[in-house]
Amino acid sequence: MSKTHLFRFAFLxxxxxxxxxxxxxxxxxxxxRYDLVQDKERLQQYRKxxxxxxxxxxxxxxxxxxxxxEMALTGLLGSKVAVSGAVSKKAALVAGTPATSSLVKDxxxxxxxxxxxxxxxxxxxxxxxxxxxTVIAANTEKGxxxxxxxxxxxxxxxQDIQNLKVSNSPKTKLRILNHWDNLDRTVERGYxxxxxxxxxxxxxxxxxxxxxxxxxxxxxxxxxTVLTNVNANSLVLTPEYLKKVKALADVFRPYxxxxxxTARFSSPIELGKLKTADPLNPEVKEWxxxxxxxxxxxxxxxxxxxxxxxxxxxxxxxxYNRSHADGANMLAExxxxxxxxxxxxxxxxxxxxxxxxxxxxxxxxxPLDGTFKGNVMVQVKNGAIDFQPREPFHPLFGxxxxxxxxxxxxxxxxxxxxxxxxxxxxxxxxxxxxxxxxAKGKGSTVAKVVDGSLDRHPISGMAGVANIGNDINxxxxxxxxxxxxxxxxxxxxxxxxxxxxxxxxxxxxxxxSPSLVPAVRKMMMGSREAVVNYMxxxxxxxxxxxxxxxxxxxWIKDKPRADWTSVYYHRATEKxxxxxxxxxxxxxLSQYAPEVQAQWQNPATCPExxxxxxxxVAWDAKTKSGRTLWDELCYRYSGGVDSVRTMxxxxxxxxxxxxxxxxxxxxxxxxxxxxxxxWWRDAxxxxxxTFSKRPIPQELEKPQGTLEEYMKIxxxxxxxx
Ligand code: GCV
Numbered sequence: 001m002s003k004t005h006l007f008r009f010a011f012l013x014x015x016x017x018x019x020x021x022x023x024x025x026x027x028x029x030x031x032x033r034y035d036l037v038q039d040k041e042r043l044q045q046y047r048k049x050x051x052x053x054x055x056x057x058x059x060x061x062x063x064x065x066x067x068x069x070e071m072a073l074t075g076l077l078g079s080k081v082a083v084s085g086a087v088s089k090k091a092a093l094v095a096g097t098p099a100t101s102s103l104v105k106d107x108x109x110x111x112x113x114x115x116x117x118x119x120x121x122x123x124x125x126x127x128x129x130x131x132x133x134t135v136i137a138a139n140t141e142k143g144x145x146x147x148x149x150x151x152x153x154x155x156x157x158x159q160d161i162q163n164l165k166v167s168n169s170p171k172t173k174l175r176i177l178n179h180w181d182n183l184d185r186t187v188e189r190g191y192x193x194x195x196x197x198x199x200x201x202x203x204x205x206x207x208x209x210x211x212x213x214x215x216x217x218x219x220x221x222x223x224x225t226v227l228t229n230v231n232a233n234s235l236v237l238t239p240e241y242l243k244k245v246k247a248l249a250d251v252f253r254p255y256x257x258x259x260x261x262t263a264r265f266s267s268p269i270e271l272g273k274l275k276t277a278d279p280l281n282p283e284v285k286e287w288x289x290x291x292x293x294x295x296x297x298x299x300x301x302x303x304x305x306x307x308x309x310x311x312x313x314x315x316x317x318x319x320y321n322r323s324h325a326d327g328a329n330m331l332a333e334x335x336x337x338x339x340x341x342x343x344x345x346x347x348x349x350x351x352x353x354x355x356x357x358x359x360x361x362x363x364x365x366x367p368l369d370g371t372f373k374g375n376v377m378v379q380v381k382n383g384a385i386d387f388q389p390r391e392p393f394h395p396l397f398g399x400x401x402x403x404x405x406x407x408x409x410x411x412x413x414x415x416x417x418x419x420x421x422x423x424x425x426x427x428x429x430x431x432x433x434x435x436x437x438x439a440k441g442k443g444s445t446v447a448k449v450v451d452g453s454l455d456r457h458p459i460s461g462m463a464g465v466a467n468i469g470n471d472i473n474x475x476x477x478x479x480x481x482x483x484x485x486x487x488x489x490x491x492x493x494x495x496x497x498x499x500x501x502x503x504x505x506x507x508x509x510x511x512x513s514p515s516l517v518p519a520v521r522k523m524m525m526g527s528r529e530a531v532v533n534y535m536x537x538x539x540x541x542x543x544x545x546x547x548x549x550x551x552x553x554x555w556i557k558d559k560p561r562a563d564w565t566s567v568y569y570h571r572a573t574e575k576x577x578x579x580x581x582x583x584x585x586x587x588x589l590s591q592y593a594p595e596v597q598a599q600w601q602n603p604a605t606c607p608e609x610x611x612x613x614x615x616x617v618a619w620d621a622k623t624k625s626g627r628t629l630w631d632e633l634c635y636r637y638s639g640g641v642d643s644v645r646t647m648x649x650x651x652x653x654x655x656x657x658x659x660x661x662x663x664x665x666x667x668x669x670x671x672x673x674x675x676x677x678x679w680w681r682d683a684x685x686x687x688x689x690t691f692s693k694r695p696i697p698q699e700l701e702k703p704q705g706t707l708e709e710y711m712k713i714x715x716x717x718x719x720x721x
Contacts, residue, residue, distance in 0.1 A: 025659040027473025030216050030481050031508035033156070034075030038512070042158045046077055049125075049134045049161055052090040053083040057100030060254035061141040065095055065148050068215065072152050095136035095144050103128070104137045112167060113139050119223070119256075120169025121147030123154075125162060134164065142223075142256040149219040157507040168493075171451045174341075174377075174406070174461030175491035176224035176260070177217070178306065179468070183236060188229050189412050189549075189720045191419030192469030192476040197227060203247030210248060213468070214255035220488025224258045226463070230308035230345065232264035234271050237291055246298040258303035260343070263331065265307065266315040267291070278320035279330035289334040296338050304340035305331055306379065306463075311348045324348075324364065325371040332373040341375045341459065343406055346396060347386075351561040356579075356586035357568075358384040362395045366591075370402035377461055379406040382432040384588070385569075387465075388541040389416050389532045390428070392600075392610050395591035397446045398437025404457040407433075407450045411483045412467035414549055416531050418720060419476030421673045422647060422666070423531045424524035426486035426498035433494045438593035447494045462491040477669055478662050481509065482524065499525065516657045523647045530647070532609070534640025534677040535684075537633060539578065539613035542569040543684060548718040551676065552683040555711055570612070572691040576619050576629070578612030589614060619692045630692045637681040638700045644674045683710035 037043040050073055055066045066083045073081035087094070087103050098105040098113070112122050121138040136147035150168060154161055180188040181195035196209050217225070227248065228236050235241055249259040268274040268287040278284055295302050309316025309327055317327030328344040335342060349360040365378060372378065378400065383391025387410040397405060409429055416423040433447040444454055452460035464487040467475050475481050482505045489501050502521045510516060535552070536543055543566045545553035556566040571579055581588040582601050589597050600606045603615045608624055611617060623632040648670045655663055682703035685696060687710075696702065 025661045027478050027481070027662060027665075028212075030212075030474065031156075031485055031505055032212075032216060032219060033508060034072045034152075036078045037076050037155065037158060039158050042160075043077065045160070045162060046155060048092070049132075050077065050093045050155075051081065052088065053081060053093045053095075054085070054087050054091045054101075054103065055083055055095045055144075056085055056087070056102065056104075057096055057141070058085070059100075059141055061145055061256065062096070062100060064218075064254045065141075065145055068148060068152070069093070069095070072155070076152075076155050091131075091133065093134045093136070095148060097138055097140060097144060100141065100144075101137075103133070104135065107135065107137070109135075109137050113137065115167055116143065116169040119143055119146060119221075120167070121150065123147055123151055123164045123166035123168070125164040134161065145218055145256055146221060152219070153504060153508070157504055158512050170221055170492045171447075171494060172460050172462050172491050173452070174224055174459065174463075175222050175488065176226060176343075176461060176463045177222060177411075177466045177468075178226045178230065178408070178463045179466050180229040180231070180412075181227065182229050183233050183241070187469055187720065188231060189410075189414040189465070190467070190469050191412065191720045192467060192474060192480070193471040194469060196468060196470050196474075197244075197248070199241070199244055202244035206247065206251060209470070210251045214252050214257055216484075217257055217488065218255040220485055221492035222488045223256050224260055224303050225252065226260040226262060226306045226343075228262045230262050230306060231312070231314060232262035232308070234264040234267035236261055237263070237267055237271060237295070239294075242295060242298045245295075249299040249302070253301065258301055259299055260303040260306060261295075263305035263307050264315065265309050265317070265319075265327065276320065277315065279317050279322050279327045280320075285330055285334070288331060292334045292338065292340065302338070302340060304335050304342055304375075306343040306345065307331065308345045308347065311345065323368060323371075325368045328376045328378075329371075329373045332376045336373070336375050341377060342373075343377050343379045343461070343463065344372075345408070346378050346380045346394075347408075349563060351563050356581065356588050357563045358581060358588040359586060359591060362399060362591045365396055366399050368403075369400040372403050375459070377404045377406040377459060379408050379461075379463060381408045381410075382429075385541055387415055389423075389528070389536050390431075390539070390609055391541065392613060393432050393435040393437065393446050395588070397435075397449045398439030398444055398454075398593060399591070401439065401455040404452055404459050404461075405449055406461040406463060407446070408463045408465070409487060410465040411487050412465050412720075413480070413483075414720070415544060416528070416535075417673060417676065418550055419480065420669045421531060421676065422477060422479045422523070422527045422670065423483075424479065424486070424498070424502065424527045425483045426490065426501050427525065428528050429486065429490050430494070430498055433490070436596070438595040442595070451494070462487075464488075464491070478509075478666055479524070479527075481505070510658055510662075513657060516654060519650050519654060523650050526643055527647065530640050530643035530677070532640070533636045533643065534680045537636035537640070538608055538629075539610045539615075540570055541613060542566055545713075545715070547721060548715050550715060550718055551713060552680045552687075552710070554684050554687045570688075571616060572688055574691055574693065576617050576621070577633075577688065577691070578616040579614070580616040581614045585616070619694060628694075630688075630694045631697050633688065634685060634696050634700055637685055641674070641677045641681050641701070644670065644677045648674060678704065679710070679713075683707070686710065 070083045094103050096104045121143040124135045126135045138144045185194040266277045268277045268284045272287045310318040332342045346361045349357045380396045437444045448454040485505045486501045502524045506520045543554040545551045554566045619630040620628045686707040
């Protein structure tokens with residue numbers, strides 16, 4: 001055996017042991033697994049096309065590119081792949097910009113590069129002076145980074161790379177994770193352990209996780225992270241913490257990720273000892289100006305602030321009779337000279353306002369359209385209530401043409417089974433993005449509002465409330481990783497299909513086996529609908545238990561805030577169920593475009609998935625299946641449980657195709673999900689039956705417990721609160 005063969009053999013043996021090692025399959029590597037390509041033909045092709053790598057240039061981002069390529073290709077191709085900075089005769093893969101790479105410059109790609117902007121890239125199979133190259137080219141080093149991860153995705157999913165002609169750029173400019181992480185490391189609505197930010201050890205200790213977090217995010221195009229909870233603590237703005245923020249920003253910068261913070265509106269009082277935080281007060285303005293300048297001395301490319309103001313008890317400009325625009329503009333003005341932005345949240349509602357909670361954000365924000373400064377984005381949740389398993393799109397989308405509206409999705413599954421239920425959220429994200437607002441006629445989708453194209457805004461953004469914690473696999477449920485992945489991919493390109501994203505993720509996370517991919521994809525594609533069915537079918541919403549938001553609590557009433565109870569939303573009576581939001585009710589429907597109203601105002605044409613969101617419907621009303629509403633609800637609740645059982649069967653059949661550790665974990669979670677689905681079904685049906693007074697259809701499974709028993713269940717110390 002030659003030395004090279006001996007080395008290759010030893011390396012393969014090493015990889016074999018890594019793969020066989022239970023520790024290696026704990027999920028930590030996410031979709032970033034660089035194991036030997038299994039398809040022999042592909043492996044040969046890749047070795048030929050990528051064997052010698054050239055990355056010219058020495059900046060931090062290009063160093064990241066080199067390191068990632070070296071690590072990835074060595075693992076994927078099964079032998080040490082060195083990356084050099086000089087073009088040699090054997091050069092096969094070349095990455096760079098025309099400014100950093102003489103070879104990329106020689107290829108004269110300017111016309112194609114013009115098309116891809118500041119973050120896009122080209123991936124080409126290119127002949128030059130009689131030699132064949134695989135080329136990653138971009139206008140910026142960040143573009144090269146994204147092109148590198150795109151190529152690695154093609155390899156990890158075993159695609160043909162012989163005739164590459166990829167031109168790719170993001171549709172949305174800011175693609176941001178929102179961490180609801182507190183400085184004591186608890187995470188609001190976080191179900192995967194504690195915060196990954198180890199504030200106590202920062203800035204001196206840089207956890208490897210920060211780098212792996214950055215790698216994972218860069219691989220899906222995420223370019224910003226808001227480190228702290230929107231229920232903000234002003235301490236993060238003190239020098240003690242800014243040093244720690246700087247340490248994180250330094251780690252993330254080479255990966256193209258900017259750091260943002262949440263700004264507590266009352267900080268001038270709490271930190272500056274001022275008597276007021278009135279945004280029009282000159283001293284307050286001066287305080288923020290100095291604070292912002294100070295932040296930039298630590299983090300020169302600081303992104304800006306996310307602000308939750310006058311919502312759920314948070315301080316804000318309304319404490320001083322000022323508007324949301326007054327508050328946002330004051331911060332925007334001091335950030336503007338530094339290039340920072342303000343992401344001002346529209347999640348506002350007040351228990352003391354007698355109007356339907358659904359209407360309140362629109363009522364407050366719509367009149368402010370056109371009054372925000374150019375570096376303010378209004379961040380709007382996908383629906384008007386609060387991240388329910390299904391909501392119609394928020395009426396603000398399409399209603400504020402003069403203001404860039406940013407999408408806020410929730411990746412963490414606060415209302416969808418938290419850390420233990422399998423719910424693949426790409427179909428939910430896409431349902432909102434593809435909804436037609438009709439703001440400028442047919443085809444005015446929410447996606448076009450959010451990417452800024454409908455109203456020609458220069459800035460655009462999508463935020464996802466992160467589901468990441470310090471659990472070994474980052475997201476508690478192994479399939480929670482798919483939602484982080486899907487958010488990033490859709491923020492980059494909302495035209496990708498949920499199926500395609502699922503396929504990528506499955507292949508990179510488990511395997512490309514044709515007997516595994518379609519089965520897992522099917523599980524994923526039906527999973528969110530299963531959750532809707534066993535929790536809140538047909539437009540029901542906000543039925544969860546008090547405070548924990550995990551299990552059912554349709555009976556919740558008589559609490560200090562009516563808009564935090566369930567009865568406020570389902571309005572069940574002996575006659576029927578549902579929230580009348582038409583003219584005869586709260587008229588929330590009037591906040592949508594006439595075309596949308598026309599479809600939703602009539603129970604006969606309203607999609608059944610929104611029926612009880614907009615209408616109070618009689619128990620005996622006929623539904624599309626021919627069943628009465630009551631029977632249909634019983635069928636949907638039962639169908640949700642059945643879907644979970646089908647997922648269990650599919651997963652069981654995949655034993656042996658998935659490593660033991662992750663297979664066992666998902667199996668256990670599916671068992672919890674099945675139990676919880678029955679809990680939801682039985683508790684909700686028994687409770688609603690006290691109004692409907694109709695039997696559960698004979699052929700359906702009967703509830704196992706009594707309503708009284710279900711009402712007594714009160715989970716203690718649930719995570720994420
Ligand atoms: C961060 C919901 C959640 C809160 C969250 C709030 C928000 O009400 O339950 O935990 O607070 O949304 O989005 O601000």
